[in-house]
Amino acid sequence: MSKMKATYGDAQDNYTRSLKIKSGILFVWCIILTIVCLLPIYVLIINATRSHNEIISMTGVGTLFAPSSHLSENIKNLSTKTSEDFSMMIGYKNSLTITVCSTFLTVFFSAMTAYGIRVYDFKLKDAAYTAILLVMMVPVQVTSAGFVKFMINLHLTNSFIPLILPAVAAPSVVYFMVSYLKSSFSQSIVEAARIDGCSEFRIFLQIAIPMMKPAIAVQAIFAFIASWNNFYTPNMILIDPNKGGTTNLRTLPMMLGILQASQKTADYGMIYTCIALGIIPIIIVYILLSKFIIAGVALGGVKE
Amino acid sequence: MASAAQSRIKSISYAKYGYIFILPFFIVYCFFQLWPLIYTFILAFKGNQSGGDSWVGFQNFSDLLFSHPYNKSDLLSSNPETKAHARELMSIDVQHQDFVRCLKNTIVLWFGNFIPQIALSLSLAVWFTDAKLKIPATGFFKVIMYMPNIITAASIAVLFLQLCADTNYSAATLIGRSMGILKDGEFFNMTKNIPDVVWPPRIIVMFIQTWMWFGNTMIMLMSGIMGINPSLFEAASIDGASSGQTFVKITVPLLSPILVYTVITSMIGGLQMFDMPYLFTTSKEGQRIDNIETIAVYIYDKFHSGAIEPSYGYSGAASVVLFIITAVLGAIIFRLNRDEEEHRKKLQRKALIKQQKSKNKEFGGLSI
Numbered sequence: 316m317s318k319m320k321a322t323y324g325d326a327q328d329n330y331t332r333s334l335k336i337k338s339g340i341l342f343v344w345c346i347i348l349t350i351v352c353l354l355p356i357y358v359l360i361i362n363a364t365r366s367h368n369e370i371i372s373m374t375g376v377g378t379l380f381a382p383s384s385h386l387s388e389n390i391k392n393l394s395t396k397t398s399e400d401f402s403m404m405i406g407y408k409n410s411l412t413i414t415v416c417s418t419f420l421t422v423f424f425s426a427m428t429a430y431g432i433r434v435y436d437f438k439l440k441d442a443a444y445t446a447i448l449l450v451m452m453v454p455v456q457v458t459s460a461g462f463v464k465f466m467i468n469l470h471l472t473n474s475f476i477p478l479i480l481p482a483v484a485a486p487s488v489v490y491f492m493v494s495y496l497k498s499s500f501s502q503s504i505v506e507a508a509r510i511d512g513c514s515e516f517r518i519f520l521q522i523a524i525p526m527m528k529p530a531i532a533v534q535a536i537f538a539f540i541a542s543w544n545n546f547y548t549p550n551m552i553l554i555d556p557n558k559g560g561t562t563n564l565r566t567l568p569m570m571l572g573i574l575q576a577s578q579k580t581a582d583y584g585m586i587y588t589c590i591a592l593g594i595i596p597i598i599i600v601y602i603l604l605s606k607f608i609i610a611g612v613a614l615g616g617v618k619e
Numbered sequence: 620m621a622s623a624a625q626s627r628i629k630s631i632s633y634a635k636y637g638y639i640f641i642l643p644f645f646i647v648y649c650f651f652q653l654w655p656l657i658y659t660f661i662l663a664f665k666g667n668q669s670g671g672d673s674w675v676g677f678q679n680f681s682d683l684l685f686s687h688p689y690n691k692s693d694l695l696s697s698n699p700e701t702k703a704h705a706r707e708l709m710s711i712d713v714q715h716q717d718f719v720r721c722l723k724n725t726i727v728l729w730f731g732n733f734i735p736q737i738a739l740s741l742s743l744a745v746w747f748t749d750a751k752l753k754i755p756a757t758g759f760f761k762v763i764m765y766m767p768n769i770i771t772a773a774s775i776a777v778l779f780l781q782l783c784a785d786t787n788y789s790a791a792t793l794i795g796r797s798m799g800i801l802k803d804g805e806f807f808n809m810t811k812n813i814p815d816v817v818w819p820p821r822i823i824v825m826f827i828q829t830w831m832w833f834g835n836t837m838i839m840l841m842s843g844i845m846g847i848n849p850s851l852f853e854a855a856s857i858d859g860a861s862s863g864q865t866f867v868k869i870t871v872p873l874l875s876p877i878l879v880y881t882v883i884t885s886m887i888g889g890l891q892m893f894d895m896p897y898l899f900t901t902s903k904e905g906q907r908i909d910n911i912e913t914i915a916v917y918i919y920d921k922f923h924s925g926a927i928e929p930s931y932g933y934s935g936a937a938s939v940v941l942f943i944i945t946a947v948l949g950a951i952i953f954r955l956n957r958d959e960e961e962h963r964k965k966l967q968r969k970a971l972i973k974q975q976k977s978k979n980k981e982f983g984g985l986s987i
Contacts, residue, residue, distance in 0.1 A: 334751055338753055341752065342754055342755060345743070345754065348739075348764060352763050352766060352767055355778060355779070355782065356766075356770075358782065358790055359778055362781075370788055373788040424643050424644055424647075425644075427640050427643065427644075428640065428641045431636070431637050431638075431639070432637075434637075435636055435637030435640065436633070436634060437635075437637035437638060443641055443645070448953070450648070450652070450653075451949075452945060452946075452948075453652070453656065454891045456891050456893070456915045456918055456938065457656065457659065457938045457939075457942040457945065458656045458659055459655075459918065459919070460659045460662055460934040460935050460938050461654070461655035461656060461658030461660075461662055461935070461938075462651070462652075462655035462658075462659075463922055463923075464658060464922070464931055465654065465655050465658055480647060480651065483643055483647040484644050484645075484647040484652060486648075489644065540769050543771065544769075544771040544772060544773070546893075546894050547894065547915075547919075550897075568772075568774070571771075571773050571774055571777050572777075575776075575777045575780065586777070587781070590774045590777055594771055597770065598766070598769075598770070601766060601769050602762075605762045605765075608765070608769070609762065613838050613839065613841065613842035
């Protein structure tokens with residue numbers, strides 16, 4: 316953008332009246348799209364403040380947009396009306412455990428792999444990097460049948476291990492970090508540290524990691540969001556999430572699935588509040604970090 | 620002495636550290652991803668349900684990919700053998716029809732979300748990067764338009780199910796009635812599994828997918844457009860090109876590698892569409908809505924042990940088909956992304972080494 320601004324910045328003369336009109340029309344169009352983007356979320360938050368009876372007695376469109384005052388009551392209901400299958404707090408706890416652990420593993424080991432590939436010269440280096448590029452595109456669904464059967468054979472279903480440990484191998488994150496190291500990490504730093512008698516692992520931990528912070532931050536955000544939102548893998552690995560009735564291993568998206576399945580009997584105010592509580596933390600994180608996230612997407616940091 | 624010490628320092632090989640650094644990645648990859656992938660391929664050649672351990676060759680593939688016609692009258696035949704045979708053919712044919720339906724749904728849903736998505740995001744990307752237009756607050760718009768992408772898909776599915784439910788008080792009903800499209804007591808049957816109602820559930824899924832992904836695509840395309848040399852746009856503007864001409868003659872051709880990349884990553888993403896169709900179930904029993912069931916849901920339903928009898932064979936075979944489609948698409952990206960210059964140099968280097976080697980042989984393996 317700055318490049319374009321420098322080129323066009325003072326070309327005021329070109330900014331004629333017709334262009335102004337066009338720009339205005341497009342601005343209005345963008346506002347319409349913004350409303351479309353925000354409307355479902357707005358309705359969600361408004362409905363989270365309503366009681367069940369208020370929701371089922373709505374009759375006009377007007378009532379759709381006016382907030383009510385039952386939010387705290389809904390939250391109280393959510394925290395007290397728990398069952399063997401459904402508990403918002405346990406969902407939060409499980410999701411947070413899995414997400415934090417797997418995000419840490421993803422960024423740490425991806426940085427390590429990228430560093431190994433970039434800094435050292437070894438025979439299988441090119442082969443390893445090509446392999447990582449090749450497997451980047453393999454969708455989860457393709458491996459999932461074998462994955463589940465394998466985990467059943469190992470008796471690892473109904474545990475968090477198959478949800479956390481695979482995070483060590485994240486090919487697209489490694490790819491991103493290798494490109495980052497290529498552009499902003501110089502080999503001479505490593506050599507200087509070696510002459511000063513620094514061991515290889517210390518060079519990585521104390522010199523390379525601090526220098527890779529921007530890349531690590533961007534990838535940590537994406538890994539966190541992807542893991543927090545993941546519904547597919549927990550749903551297939553946690554076959555018996557109650558483990559015979561002693562615990563509840565369900566993650567937050569799975570709790571929503573439960574709520575959805577039992578919607579015929581449930582309290583609608585509670586359903587909306589539950590969805591809202593599930594997505595609001597991530598919206599807050601997003602708004603705080605949007606600058607980094609948008610920059611990361613622009614770099615092709617996320618896989619669609 | 621000094622030279623000896625120097626050569627000793629030089630001869631320290633750091634190669635082993637390279638292996639140590641990349642080892643955890645490859646161990647975990649092989650254990651949790653490569654072996655499951657191979658295992659899926661093995662499962663594709665094994666039987667289903669109780670016959671899960673026997674090899675069946677390409678049986679699963681032929682069951683899924685080809686139809687098995689049978690006479691309906693045979694089902695009522697008095698001859699038990701004919702009857703059993705017809706029943707068997709019927710159960711296989713159901714598998715084939717399910718698979719084809721899911722594949723068709725996946726393709727329809729992908730096209731239905733990709734075309735509006737690319738139209739929206741490409742036009743917005745062009746307008747946002749157009750220095751002459753100066754649309755205000757583009758940064759704000761980018762942030763808002765990307766936001767749906769980070770929200771949990773499962774939450775969005777449940778939310779839209781609530782908003783579009785066939786109740787007197789859902790948002791869709793309220794809006795439909797106020798606009799006069801619906802009469803009292805009528806509903807949009809958007810979240811019901813009714814065979815005649817093909818499009819309403821599909822349109823909802825397409826809308827949600829477009830809503831979630833257009834911001835992401837827009838930002839990727841914007842970064843692509845900003846990578847184009849601005850002097851080209853300047854030259855076009857001086858030569859009096861209209862914005863349409865600039866778009867067709869400059870933006871699209873120079874953006875084409877990124878456009879192809881976007882199309883293919885979106886296709887691979889589309890093949891994986893799961894959360895939305897999976898959560899759009901009509902009842903507690905988890906009955907799928909036939910017209911939005913995708914190939915990912917098909918694979919999941921076949922191996923999920925909550926199913927009556929897991930059919931790993933069919934699930935594996937469907938996965939292999941999905942893998943082949945993905946591999947072809949991935950190969951196209953790989954080819955496009957390859958740095959042509961570097962590739963040519965690499966080939967040249969290889970040829971040189973070969974030449975060198977053959978020369979060395981001529982001198983009895985002595986390098987001179």
